[in-house]
Structures are given as C-alpha cells and as structure tokens.
Amino acid sequence: MEIKSAKDLIVYRKAYEMAMRIFSISKRFSPEERFALTSQIRRSSRSVCMNLREAWAKRRYEAHFISKLTDCDGENGETDTSLDFARDSAYITAQEHCELTAECQDIGKMLGSMIRNPRKFLLHTDL
Numbered sequence: 001m002e003i004k005s006a007k008d009l010i011v012y013r014k015a016y017e018m019a020m021r022i023f024s025i026s027k028r029f030s031p032e033e034r035f036a037l038t039s040q041i042r043r044s045s046r047s048v049c050m051n052l053r054e055a056w057a058k059r060r061y062e063a064h065f066i067s068k069l070t071d072c073d074g075e076n077g078e079t080d081t082s083l084d085f086a087r088d089s090a091y092i093t094a095q096e097h098c099e100l101t102a103e104c105q106d107i108g109k110m111l112g113s114m115i116r117n118p119r120k121f122l123l124h125t126d127l
Contacts, residue, residue, distance in 0.1 A: 017103075
C-alpha cells in the first residue's frame with residue numbers, strides 16, 4: 001500500500017483510535033478533574049496524531065521529521081503517565097489501564113522505529 005498521507009500510517013490509525021477511546025473514557029472522570037487530568041490526557045493523546053501530521057509535512061527535512069516524531073513519542077509518554085494517574089484515582093479500571101498502556105507501548109515502538117529509520121518516510125527530491 002502506498003502511503004499518501006500520515007493518516008495511512010498504522011501508527012497514526014492506532015494513535016487516533018486510542019485518543020478517541022481516551023476521550024470517551026475520560027467523560028467519566030470527576031468534574032473536578034475537568035481542567036487537570038481530563039484535559040491533559042485528552043490533549044496529550046490527541047497530540048500524538050497532530051504531531052504525526054506535522055512530522056509528515058516536514059518529511060523533506062530529516063532533522064525536522066525526527067524532531068516532530070520525538071514530540072509524538074513525548075506526548076505518548078505523557079498519555080501513559082496520565083493513564084497511571086487515572087487508574088490510581090479509580091477513574092479507569094485496571095483492565096482499561098492495561099489495554100491502553102499496551103497501546104501506548106505499541107505506538108511508542110512504532111514511533112521509535114520511525115525515529116531510528118526515517119529515510120524510508122522522507123521525501124526524496126532532486127534539487
């Protein structure tokens with residue numbers, strides 16, 4: 001399959017699905033968390049996808065591409081930490097935590113692979 005957009009990347013689809021699941025689950029969080037954990041976990045999980053889109057737009061420049069992928073990985077790590085807080089605050093079940101942190105781990109592995117091997121994703125121009 002030819003990758004025409006960041007949306008075609010498996011890592012993007014997995015990150016988007018996880019962000020949507022987190023959005024749904026976070027509706028159960030305590031109202032007092034509205035401006036804290038709820039907004040933080042939603043923001044960081046969505047930022048993985050958003051930074052992937054930015055990385056894709058910067059594929060002409062290897063260093064910029066890797067930098068944006070590194071941002072993705074950082075946001076993914078923040079999401080994982082927020083999931084720990086959500087579990088320990090009893091906002092999500094141990095099973096939900098296990099499933100979502102496993103997704104974070106998979107996404108992190110994919111991002112790590114892209115960071116280590118960016119060339120196959122870069123735009124190759126004959127300038």
